[in-house]
Structures are given as structure tokens and as C-alpha cells.
Amino acid sequence: MLKSWIPSLGRLRLIVQLLMLFLCVYGAVFVGSYSADKLSRALPALSCAYDQMNGGYCVLIRAQHTLHHSIGMVIARAGEVTFSTLLPLLFIVGAFFAFFFVLGKAFCGWVCPLGTLQELVGRIGRRFGIGVRRIEPGDLWPVSRVRPVKWLLLVGLVFLLPLLTGLGLTPHALGNPYCDVCPARIATTLLSGNADQLALNLGNAWSFGLGALANWLIGFMLVGALALRLPFCRICPLLAFNAIFQRLSPARLSKPSRAKCGNCRICTDACPMDIPEISQGEGKKAYNEDCTLCGRCAEYCPQDDVIRIQWAKVNVFRSSRAYYKARVREALPDGTVKPAAKGQGDA
């Protein structure tokens, strides 16, 4: 019975993603209006604080607020930084790390509501036969040109500008600039029936510009995700924030050696982030900063025990030829559902 409901890791991940999407966007309906405060401490890095029905707040808005209101303003007023000034930020990072200590980068691949939405759009694209575009030489761009963007957004929009605004050096409208450009703000509020966040503020040029960029991003994401898997995740500062701690988490991707690897690159084809290192590398190099621990590379590796998803060195899932054969009967590595499997696929 369980096997028929959850025949693959991909199906299990889809179920978890949908449950977490529901919690993130509508969670307050079930656990009360003020639950976001509580859940945010237990499960930081959840949903958009602008969504009034959600079950938790995103860690990025808390980081920006602390830098803007607490640290920046205190430095501006008193000209000094004390331990108590930094304490809120340390708590945020600590809570964030505690969360990621358990889940690691699986947050991105299993929990993030924006990731889930992009994957759902991608499924629609596969169903309508739209071919997958890739961030790789010969198609769009090499990954080396895209990867720095998320670090730039993390440093610039999440840390630097809120701090400068707290210091009074940049306009107030730049107090939480990442939230202003985040497409999740628009996506999750629209899902809760609120179109307010789609409207642009005409009274402030900065607000208008940032909001326009967010709207452009959500539009680009909704159409682009039909062909390009997880378009926004590739520049998401939360992925970068997460990557800082990925070596510390017991949850990880493991490819100890290429000795048994067939060099077929199917794992990279299956990877929604188009990570070439998973097929070309081994050891630490294989667990790349862009990895979301979705597990698709392990699912689509045709060699026994080459790629593993581990938690505290325990194999949660490992590649096997038998699993690969069953999986590929339903869907191709890029998610395209085979004609015979249409209607029952879960790629």
C-alpha cells in the first residue's frame, strides 16, 4: 500500500513539498494567527512575512530587520558595537544553523515553497513537451557566470544595504531590499488571495524600482520555469546562506569516488540545478554549493552505490541500477514523462 503511494524518492519529496507549501502559505489557518512567531523559532527560513496566513517567517527578513533596526541604528547612535547589539543576529544565525543542522540543504529541495512552485511549473512544462534548457556551455550560459549572483544578492541586499540603511547612509526604502525583490513575497501572498504585494508603490522611486524588479522576476520565473528548472533558486541568497553551513550539517550528498562512476553524466542531466560537478567530481567537490539535496542525481545514477544521500554518515538513499531502471521507465532524467507512463509519472 505504502509502496504504491510512495514508489520513489521523487514521489516522497513531492508529498513533503506539497505539505510544506501548505504549511508555509496557509499554516496559520490551522495553528492560529500568532503561530508564525512560534514556528519561526522552531522552523526558521519558512515563508514570507507579508503573507498573513503563513505558518512562519523567512530567516532573510529577520536578518535584514536586525541589521537595519538593531545593529545599524545602534552603531549610528552610539558609534559602537557591543555583544548585546550583536546578540539578536547571533540568535538568528544560531536558529538558522540549528534548522539546517537537521535538514541541511534539503530545506531548499524539500521545504522551500518557492522551489516547490517552480518545480510544479516545470512539471507543467514537461507535460506540454517543452524541452529543458540548461545552464551549461552550449545552451544558455556556463554555471560560473550565474553562481556569483546569489552571493552578490546575499551580501548586498541581505546584509550590506539594511546595515547602511540602519546607519542612515541609504534611504529608508532600502531597509529590507531583498524582501522587496523576492518573488516569494508575491507568489505566497497571491496564493493566499492577496494581490496587494503585486501593486507597485508610486510614491517612492526606490520602492517602485525594487517592486518592479520583483514583479519582473516573478513573471520571468513563472514562464521561464516551464523550460529552465528552478530559475530563481540559482540566484537565491538563501541558497548562498545555506551553502555557508552545508559542510557542518550531517545531511549531505556523498560521492566518495569516481572509480565506479560510468561518466555518463545522467546525474547532471537529472539535477534540476544543472550541477556539472556531481558527474565530473568526487568527494567534497561533488557536493556543490548549488546542491539542494533533492536526491535526483542519486535516483538517476545507474551505478550501484556511487551517489548517496546521507545523514550523519548513515545512508538515507543510495543509487542502484535496479532503482534507476524502474525510475527511468516512468520519466527521463530531465523530468520528461514517457508516453506510456503519462498519467502515473511523478518525476
Next chain:
Amino acid sequence: MRFILSFALLLGMSGALWAQHDGHRQPGGERGAWTTQPLLLLERGEDRASASLRLRGPTALLVTVFGPAGGERLFELIDDRAQIEVADAGIGNYHWLQVREEKPQHVGVAATVWYSSLAGPSPRRLLETRHSELEIVPAPLPREHANYRESEKWQFVVRYEGQPLAEQRLLLETEHGSRGTFVTDAQGVATVLFPRDFAGKPGRSGHGARPKAGFVLRTEHVDAGRHFVTTFNATYGEDVDRGSSLGWGAAFGVFGMLSALPLLRQRKRRVSKEQSC
């Protein structure tokens, strides 16, 4: 990517000096010469654990601050002003502020809420706790990034001795001159529609530079010959659609969609490799 890099650089180069903002002020009462009802008016404190309070209307010597963790502190009003602090050291979030004027046949209570941006427990317990005989209690309070706003409906519970009071009249007055009456249902809940009265009115800038104005709710009840009058005041903001354009927002969304259309062009398919392994 070039566009995003350019945009980030543009943001980073900005050096305009701006005045200090008034933080994430949640709905607490502020100035008021627009009503004869008592008002508790809040101003920003020196830090996140304090605020300045000004009382308009009743004669009271003390203001009580109830904290979300169960703490309770009294602060002296001098010339109708008090410097208040969080009820429990280091614990923020919503606090309930209340002054009380008591005579043999009359009990007047004025209340508001104050949001300290220090971390603190949810206000659920705070709002369930009985603070006076007759109470007007928000149900719920606005969460972060929300506020009472014109054209919106928000619910308030009227309780007497901790029990919901049905068929109770609730009077609304706003700083912009609107007046209204609402009646509680069998559960003691009144659904208050905030009037759309910001048009052409000068407002004060809150966080995000959106104007705010004060409002006060009043109810009264007579029991055993005693007359109870309670008010709750706070602020409400202008409708988000004022000064905003959904059309422009949708236009940029559509522009983003059009920008992504080239991605949908088919590329040359590589030979599927699953057959070769």
C-alpha cells in the same frame, strides 16, 4: 545577470542621507485632539524595550503595562506622561497598556497595545487574560507587516468579567472625522469596518512611509448600578492601493513573462543517455 549586477551596484552606490524612521511601529495610539474619548498615545522610546506614553482625557496617576509573558508593571504618569518599559526584562512583542479611573458609580478604562520589537511570546495569552471588568480586545492583532487599514474589516471582542458580551454597541471615531457604530454578535465579536477616509488628508509616515491616523473604539455597560466605560485606541493606515498601482505591477510581471519566452525555444536535443548505460 548583467542587469542584476548593474542593479545591485546601483543600490550599493546610493549614499543619500535619510532621516531616522520610526521603526516597525505596530498599532498603538498616537496624538489626538480629534476626540473627546480618552487616548493613550505612544511615541518611540530610547530603545526597543521602552516607549514614551502620553495620556489624553482621563485623570490617572498610573499606567499598567501587561506583558505577553505574564508580567505586569506600573509606571507613574507625571503631567500625563510616562516612560514605559517592557513588563518582563528582555521580553518584547505586544504589550497591553491600560489606565483606570474609578469612582463609586463609574469605572473608566482606556487601553491600547504597544509593540516592542524585542523578541517575545505570541500575544495569545495576553489577549485572553482579563485586565479589567469591561474590555475591548482585538481578535486578532495585526501580525508583522500588517496593520489596521482603511477599507478593511477587523474583529474585536467585547468582554465583561471575562465573558463575551452579545448585542453590545461599539462606537468608532477616527482622526479623520469618521464615526460609526458596530454591534457584537452572540460570541461578543464586533466586525469593525475601517472607513475609507484618508483621501486628501495629511497623514504621518510610518514604516514604509505610509500615512497613519488614530482611531478609538468605545463601549459602555451598566451593572449593579455601576457604569463601566472602556475605550481602545490605536492607529490605522491608508489603503495599500492608495499611491500604488496594480496595473504597473501587472505590467512588470507580464514584461518578465515576455522576457522568459526565448527560453521556451527548443534547442537541439542531445542523444538520450539512459539508453547507453
